Amino acid sequence: MPVWVDPEKCNGCHGASQPPCLRMCPGDLIVKDHTANKAYLKYPEDCWDCLPCVKVCPEEAIEFHLSYQFGSKGAKLIPHIHKTHDQITWELIDTQGNSETFTIRTKLMPVELDEKVEGGTQTLDFSI
Amino acid sequence: MERKIIETDILIIGGGTAGCMAAVEAKERYPQLNVTILEKAHIDRSGCLAGGMNAINAYLNKGETPESFVRYVRSDSCGLIREDLVKTMSELFEYCVKKVEKWGLPILCDDQGNYLPRGRWNIKINGESLKPILAKAARSAGAQVYNWVAVTNLLTEGDRIVGAVAFSLRNGTFYVVKAKATIIATGGAAGLYRPNNPGDASHKTWYCPYNTGAGYAMGIRAGAEMTSFEMRYVALRTKDTIAPTGTIALGVKAPQVNAKGEQFMKTRYAHLGGDGAPTPYRTYGPLMEIKEGRGPVYLDTRGLTPEQSRELKSAYLDMYPSMVLYWAANNIDPSKEPIEVQTTEPYIVGGHCQAGYWVDGDRRTTLKGLYAAGDVSGGAPYKFVSGCWAEGVIAARAAGADIASMPPVTVSDEQIAAEEDRAFKALRSQGKVRYPVLPTDMEARLQKLLEQYAGGASTYYEMNEEMLQIARQRLAKFPADFDQLVANDLHQLMKVHEIMDRVDVAQTLVEHLLHRRETRWPSYQTRIDYPERDDVNWLKFVNSRLDPKTGKIEVLTRPYEQIIPGDRYKP
Ligand SMILES: Cc1cc2nc3c(=O)[nH]c(=O)nc-3n(C[C@H](O)[C@H](O)[C@H](O)COP(=O)(O)OP(=O)(O)OC[C@H]3O[C@@H](n4cnc5c(N)ncnc54)[C@H](O)[C@@H]3O)c2cc1C
Ligand code: SF4
Ligand code: SF4
16 A cells, blocks of 8 residues: 555545545546545556645645655654744654655645536446 | 547647747747647646756856867767757757746755756756646646556658647547647656566666657658667666766766776776767676676765765655665665665667657757657757757747748548547457466567667667677567557557557667767677777767658668867767
């Protein structure tokens, strides 16, 4: 599981049909379970570990994990977006709990909680 | 299927680095024209730039000129490039960089306000948000953007390209976009060869795994002339995470060392420039160390100061954050241990190497009405983000100017019906095909075939005539199985098209690899049966064109033209 949506923290962006995490994934790998009102990574094996989903979640509900084949579990990398949108502070915690932070300039674009999809999102019957 | 017909002036396929810049340029120069972008993801975070960037890798720092740039790129690409293309793109670096800076990209500067170089042709940026910055500019300029719309083919009218067809990943709408001019900007191709990492990390590739060669494949099917597919890109990357190494090699000037601590580039490749040898040799050198039993190979970061170490981590956070988590998970301190590197699976990327459409100086392809920009366009290596922007600008200017003399577009109903059938076939086949093939099944078969017979990592990227003949014969059998591909949903339908595209790209690739009977770019293109470079017979471009009527690929050569005088092997 490269990135993981914590269902405790995810609030579904208040009923959004296309929440930010889902929109910002370049592989279109995240979907939303509308019944549970939670997002989840549907195709973990296709994840690029590129992190737009993690950075964009307003609830910081998405955790970044390395595949186990790359190293031990337990280390953490958490981006905190500044309210001013011009900085990110990355919190890095190694497996022994030592932490380091990095504050980096950026120019974040404000992101809406939802976005209308051209033509709607209805599921079609493809059996015809 | 619901159909949506769009009529536009300029269609841009792929809203990435080149595509967004092309859209802005087209709208600024020709505000009266309609500009439409079709993007299979969401332009805010699609393609190579999704994770961010920490440098602009092609820029004329103080004292450099388009001529000095061409000389460098020519020697870095072992003496063979389209000098005209490399020159014209470099003339626009400044224009593009200034624009993006104005849109808000933080570029690192010294006390006097000069950009901070990172190596001879690079400048440092805080580019974590580079893609959303470009996307906003494209939208604000007035381009009509359709997100989550995957393009499956070009529309043709005689020998002219008149738009494209696509389907929506959200609702299955079939898009028919009729366009007077079409700019293709879909990036390069990953996923042709077996990836470096297995299982749940198979998409932990360097190149964007969602760029699957769609633009090459559409052009091939329509009969466009392609160039230099044999110049694959095999990158030197960090072990496991496959992160770019320029950040370490250029950023903190770490040399390559083998297991014995020997700086082998300095000793064995001194005649080629040591650690500054042409890029293919910087892959080939470490590869030979490993092959000959002197691996693993490292970038020697030992002795970095704590500030440099933090700077290195910050740079990765702007572009490739998983590198930093990897160090934390494995308790690696780059200032105390060297960073192990490895070579990647081969990619087809016209922005690092020069595989792609054969274009004229204005980035017109050989098909009327079709222009190419960025990693999908050929002949001009060393593009990186800024070269992709420059090509987007050049293509948009040409497309906008050409439109005035272009007749109106007509598309036959038969063509639209046939394309709709092709687009959705795998969905409709679900439950109806006796022996269904999943896109992942075909992917595994393709990757194994190229890996073993067309110079994959397991043969140290080496290949010979006999191996390539096997690859050619076996690849020829794939298209017959396209009818058996099935998809359960729209996401899987996209994957079906991705694998069909990659098969088309692979067939062209193998023809190119067979044709060039010399070794010009060791490791990118190592013909073990023709191990030497041969300027007498092969200082020319290998091009190909599929005849859409017969499906046969014809291979031809085009002459190299030296524009900038000087020794082609000296930077
Ligand atoms: C990890 C990484 C780090 C890099 N770091 C740097 C760096 O620091 N500095 C630098 O200068 N260069 C860097 N590069 C190189 C540079 O990013 C690329 O050369 C450049 O971004 C390519 O631009 P492009 O427009 O050709 O492709 P992209 O920007 O990838 O755009 C292609 C677009 O086409 C879309 N698309 C693909 N297929 C379809 C389809 N069928 N239908 C619709 N849309 C489609 C994709 O979703 C994507 O949006 C890096 C590249 C990578 C992969
Ligand atoms: S952005 Fe965050 S809170 Fe919103 S749906 Fe996604 S994971 Fe949940
Ligand atoms: S890390 Fe990147 S590829 Fe993976 S789910 Fe997030 S946005 Fe998508």
